Amino acid sequence: MPEISRFFGIVIAMYYRDHQPPHFHARYGGDVVEVALTRSQ
Helix, strand or coil: CCEEEEECCEEEECCCCCCCCCEEEEEECCEEEEEECCCCC
């Protein structure tokens, strides 16, 4: 997994050419979250 950052046991990663919308993945222990990046209008 292409890791961007690691802090307090949380790993932040983004995949090249992944599906839309742009997003990143965060892992902590056995938990995973996917956070979409959107622009407010």
